[in-house]
Amino acid sequence: MPEKRFVLKNCGVIDPRRIDTYLEQDGFRALPKARQMTPEAVIAEIKASGLRGRGGAGFPCGLKWELACKSPGDEKFVICNADEGEVGTFKDRYILENDPFTLIEAIAIAAHAVGARTAYIYLRAEYSYLLDLLLNAIYQAEKAGFLGDLTIRVVPGAGAYVCGEESALMDSIEGKRGEVRYRPPFPPTQGLWHKPTIINNVETLMNIPQIILNGASWFNQMGTERSKGTKVFSVSGDVAKPGVYELVLGSPLRELVEGLAQATRVKMMQIGGATGRIVPNTMIDTPLSYETILGAGAITIFDESRDVIDVVYRTMQFLAEESCGKCSPCREGTEALLALLERFHNGEGETRDISVLEDLSNAMMLSALCGLGQAAPVPVMDTLRYFRSDYESRIKQKQGGMVR
Amino acid sequence: MGKSDATLQGKHESLLTMLQQAQRQFGCVPEDVMKKVAESLNISVGEVYGVATFYSFLSTRPLGRNVIRVCQSLPCYLKHNQTIIDRLVAELGIKPGETTPDGKFSLELTNCIGACDKAPAMLVNGDLHGDLTPAKIARILKSYKIG
Numbered sequence: 333m334p335e336k337r338f339v340l341k342n343c344g345v346i347d348p349r350r351i352d353t354y355l356e357q358d359g360f361r362a363l364p365k366a367r368q369m370t371p372e373a374v375i376a377e378i379k380a381s382g383l384r385g386r387g388g389a390g391f392p393c394g395l396k397w398e399l400a401c402k403s404p405g406d407e408k409f410v411i412c413n414a415d416e417g418e419v420g421t422f423k424d425r426y427i428l429e430n431d432p433f434t435l436i437e438a439i440a441i442a443a444h445a446v447g448a449r450t451a452y453i454y455l456r457a458e459y460s461y462l463l464d465l466l467l468n469a470i471y472q473a474e475k476a477g478f479l480g481d482l483t484i485r486v487v488p489g490a491g492a493y494v495c496g497e498e499s500a501l502m503d504s505i506e507g508k509r510g511e512v513r514y515r516p517p518f519p520p521t522q523g524l525w526h527k528p529t530i531i532n533n534v535e536t537l538m539n540i541p542q543i544i545l546n547g548a549s550w551f552n553q554m555g556t557e558r559s560k561g562t563k564v565f566s567v568s569g570d571v572a573k574p575g576v577y578e579l580v581l582g583s584p585l586r587e588l589v590e591g592l593a594q595a596t597r598v599k600m601m602q603i604g605g606a607t608g609r610i611v612p613n614t615m616i617d618t619p620l621s622y623e624t625i626l627g628a629g630a631i632t633i634f635d636e637s638r639d640v641i642d643v644v645y646r647t648m649q650f651l652a653e654e655s656c657g658k659c660s661p662c663r664e665g666t667e668a669l670l671a672l673l674e675r676f677h678n679g680e681g682e683t684r685d686i687s688v689l690e691d692l693s694n695a696m697m698l699s700a701l702c703g704l705g706q707a708a709p710v711p712v713m714d715t716l717r718y719f720r721s722d723y724e725s726r727i728k729q730k731q732g733g734m735v736r
Numbered sequence: 737m738g739k740s741d742a743t744l745q746g747k748h749e750s751l752l753t754m755l756q757q758a759q760r761q762f763g764c765v766p767e768d769v770m771k772k773v774a775e776s777l778n779i780s781v782g783e784v785y786g787v788a789t790f791y792s793f794l795s796t797r798p799l800g801r802n803v804i805r806v807c808q809s810l811p812c813y814l815k816h817n818q819t820i821i822d823r824l825v826a827e828l829g830i831k832p833g834e835t836t837p838d839g840k841f842s843l844e845l846t847n848c849i850g851a852c853d854k855a856p857a858m859l860v861n862g863d864l865h866g867d868l869t870p871a872k873i874a875r876i877l878k879s880y881k882i883g
Binding site for chain 1: 750751752753755756786787790791792793794809810811813814846847848849850851852853855859862863864
């Protein structure tokens with residue numbers, strides 16, 4: 333399946349500073365259509381489309397909307413998560429800088445569906461240079477009368493990876509430390525300021541207008557049984573052509589890595605960022621889907637010159653730094669994993685360290701409060717599985733050099 | 737319930753906003769500002785300090801007029817970001833985490849800034865500079881020295 337520009341169809345086509353160029357495409361045609369439908373009908377269409385969250389967790393979008401719509405309350409919120417902080421991810425940046433209008437139209441449709449009059453776009457601090465572009469697009473949509481009584485506010489983040497996690501993100505909008513909340517309750521019943529809230533990734537929302545315009549049955553022809561539509565990927569690392577690519581879900585990894593990004597001599601691929609999977613070249617024919625491997629679509633390529641332990645060590649450094657600190661399995665666990673990995677990094681690993689890495693990883697996966705802590709051991713587990721000899725060679729080095 | 741929620745809503749939302757404003761104005765969140773903010777919102781200084789120290793773009797120590805944040809994450813590391821850091825250290829005469837004596841530049845390392853397709857990359861005062869080479873550094877610094 334070749335590259336398919338569906339979510340990205342306006343990127344590079346319209347002028348992101350001028351709403352008229354968006355209207356010349358099919359801009360703001362889905363919103364009036366959605367408003368003529370009942371919220372229930374809009375939600376039914378999204379449910380039938382099979383659209384799932386593109387931020388990594390893959391929760392069914394229509395179901396999320398339905399829960400929020402049915403939750404009692406006169407005040408509800410829509411939040412667009414534009415806090416992509418996952419290492420190696422930049423697709424939402426590309427979308428925001430090229431097509432902010434589709435996002436705004438999608439937010440307005442979501443607000444209609446769940447009954448919200450206020451929406452927030454939480455923009456990561458690192459993307460502050462996109463703030464004016466985004467505000468300008470909102471202003472133009474407002475002035476043209478498309479937003480009605482809906483207010484869309486942009487909340488600038490202040491630099492914290494964990495705020496991409498939805499409950500930490502809500503705490504941050506509330507002005508607090510971005511710490512993860514205990515759940516339930518889930519956001520559709522009790523979210524921002526305890527009010528029913530839906531939180532959707534930028535890319536998830538980008539699918540909405542086309543689904544409304546063309547219908548669920550048109551959308552769900554693309555993809556696999558449980559992965560409908562396309563996915564936007566961020567490819568970086570040891571490739572000739574790093575960049576943003578959109579493929580129909582279920583396309584093989586090879587097409588993206590070797591075909592589009594033109595990587596050669598691939599040793600391994602980190603899929604889904606720091607908390608994502610690390611897989612060897614032998615898995616390059618794996619289809620990219622929710623059923624297999626996907627994450628938020630960040631793919632970092634490492635060629636044969638790269639050191640596995642170095643990659644895992646640096647990944648854990650990042651996770652230990654970005655743990656929010658609320659739960660001890662993650663706060664202490666990432667530090668302990670880092671200390672162990674440092675020993676292998678320095679060629680000082682011991683045989684028993686490997687079983688400690690495994691035990692600790694299992695404990696964290698079971699007991700951490702949120703996705704960060706639960707998935708933090710994934711790079712360790714994956715490399716112990718696929719590149720175990722790289723760990724073992726760091727033990728042998730020591731035994732060879734030491735006199736006991 | 738509704739009323740106290742509304743009060744809380746205004747209070748906390750403005751806390752982070754106020755700290756971000758202080759950061760823009762003073763280049764950091766000074767202690768006396770934290771005390772004043774706590775007083776005006778009727779919350780503890782500890783709570784304000786907790787928020788001020790949680791976020792990496794807020795700083796309790798004074799930063800320079802221009803803040804350089806070099807990406808240290810894997811995709812930039814693979815594209816030799818160390819050569820960029822080394823050149824910045826040589827040009828500015830400071831190490832990461834420090835500010836030049838004249839207060840013009842602070843050099844910081846930061847986690848993924850979402851410019852991996854333009855690695856190695858850095859932010860200067862929020863502006864993105866990508867596809868960096870050591871040779872480009874002097875010219876970029878010069879453009880911020882004026883004024």
